[in-house]
Amino acid sequence: MIRAVVTGLGIYVPERILSNQDLERMMDTNDEWIVSRTGIRERRLAHENEATSDMAVEASQAALKDAGVKAEEIDFIVVATNTPDTVFPSTAARLQARISDTPIPGVDVQAGCTGWIYGISMASAMIQAGQYRRVLVVASDKLSSITDYEDRSTAVLFGDGAGAIVLEASATSPYGILSTYLNADGRGADLLALPAGGSRWPASKDTVESRLHFLKMSGNDVFRFAVKAMPDAVEEGLKRAGLTVQDMDMLVPHQANQRIIDAAMRQFGLSEDKVVKNIERYGNTSVASIPLALDEVRQDGRLKAGSVLVLAAFGAGLTWGSTVIRWGDEV
Ligand code: UT7
Numbered sequence: 001m002i003r004a005v006v007t008g009l010g011i012y013v014p015e016r017i018l019s020n021q022d023l024e025r026m027m028d029t030n031d032e033w034i035v036s037r038t039g040i041r042e043r044r045l046a047h048e049n050e051a052t053s054d055m056a057v058e059a060s061q062a063a064l065k066d067a068g069v070k071a072e073e074i075d076f077i078v079v080a081t082n083t084p085d086t087v088f089p090s091t092a093a094r095l096q097a098r099i100s101d102t103p104i105p106g107v108d109v110q111a112g113c114t115g116w117i118y119g120i121s122m123a124s125a126m127i128q129a130g131q132y133r134r135v136l137v138v139a140s141d142k143l144s145s146i147t148d149y150e151d152r153s154t155a156v157l158f159g160d161g162a163g164a165i166v167l168e169a170s171a172t173s174p175y176g177i178l179s180t181y182l183n184a185d186g187r188g189a190d191l192l193a194l195p196a197g198g199s200r201w202p203a204s205k206d207t208v209e210s211r212l213h214f215l216k217m218s219g220n221d222v223f224r225f226a227v228k229a230m231p232d233a234v235e236e237g238l239k240r241a242g243l244t245v246q247d248m249d250m251l252v253p254h255q256a257n258q259r260i261i262d263a264a265m266r267q268f269g270l271s272e273d274k275v276v277k278n279i280e281r282y283g284n285t286s287v288a289s290i291p292l293a294l295d296e297v298r299q300d301g302r303l304k305a306g307s308v309l310v311l312a313a314f315g316a317g318l319t320w321g322s323t324v325i326r327w328g329d330e331v
Helices: 019-024 031-038 054-065 091-099 114-129 186-191 207-209 217-239 260-268 286-297
Strands: 004-011 018-020 040-042 077-080 106-109 134-142 161-170 175-186 250-253 308-315 319-326
Touching: 004 018, 004 054, 018 019, 018 161, 019 031, 031 260, 040 077, 040 161, 040 186, 054 134, 077 091, 077 114, 077 217, 091 106, 091 134, 106 114, 114 134, 114 161, 114 175, 114 286, 114 308, 114 319, 161 175, 175 217, 175 260, 217 260, 217 308, 217 319, 250 260, 250 286, 286 308
Parallel strands: 077 106, 077 134, 250 308
Antiparallel strands: 004 161, 004 175, 018 040, 134 161, 175 319, 308 319
């Protein structure tokens, strides 16, 4: 059986730091509220002239280098993003032109913060079907471009960043993607949305004046959804891989709120060392939060060849899903 193996991982975060103290000077909020309600202390913000594709280029080049693969050897590009450079063409097309001299097909996937998991699932299926051998799966979001810094209920949450992996086909590797699970319930579509700028509500003087080009979120409703979606994603992903919670070496959850991660930890009786958390330093970076967390545990040596990882996310849509990976890059 052909399986998709992660042969390279790369990330990028902008240099500029926005701390809770900076936010205190900008709006009616305070460090104590932000830390106790979310776990966030600081986040990274891209520069004004730095777009989603610029961050995607950095993360992609790092992943390609890590895999020892040239961009020209990539067969397909998937970019998970909610903040494309432009509504069209795709950020995948812009990324391709920046990293490769030869054409490569590619597509954007838009599935809220679950986008990267959707992208991995699609890439893995393409590889298993024999359609492509090497796929670059990128996550890049510049949420600061759609965050309303006059709305304290959302402004404190989000940051910018990018991550990427190279997935390669192998018929013999003991490592790779063991399962994927995707789900979505559009009844919750308006609970987290960017109202204007699409075909429903095209950009106009009114939409700009009403601040409808910034994301709107019903925080409490999304929170209630998340504490159910996260455990479902973990359980279903493991079930599809023929594994149980006892087999899981590490949970790499979407970093949206420390309290949501802690609730999942308690539900599964997981110890601190089995759950990756870095929300403190990056806030919620949407699609990029899982690759950023993954890179961190690889850097600090916690990620070992053979480790069973569960990557689990939820987000706008509402969407949720997971992928179970046996870590290792041998193909
Ligand atoms: O990846 C995308 C998915 N998104 C999420 O996962 C977000 C899920 N939701 C959450 O994480 C939480 O709902 C929030 C962190 C967004 C909010 O936390 P909460 O505990 O649900 O707070 P709340 O919205 O119920 O607000 C409580 C109070 C309110 O004041 P009153 O009405 O009780 O007087 C808010 O006005 O906190 C106030 N408040 C703030 N105070 C200081 C809201 N934002 C702030 C703020 N600073 N930044």
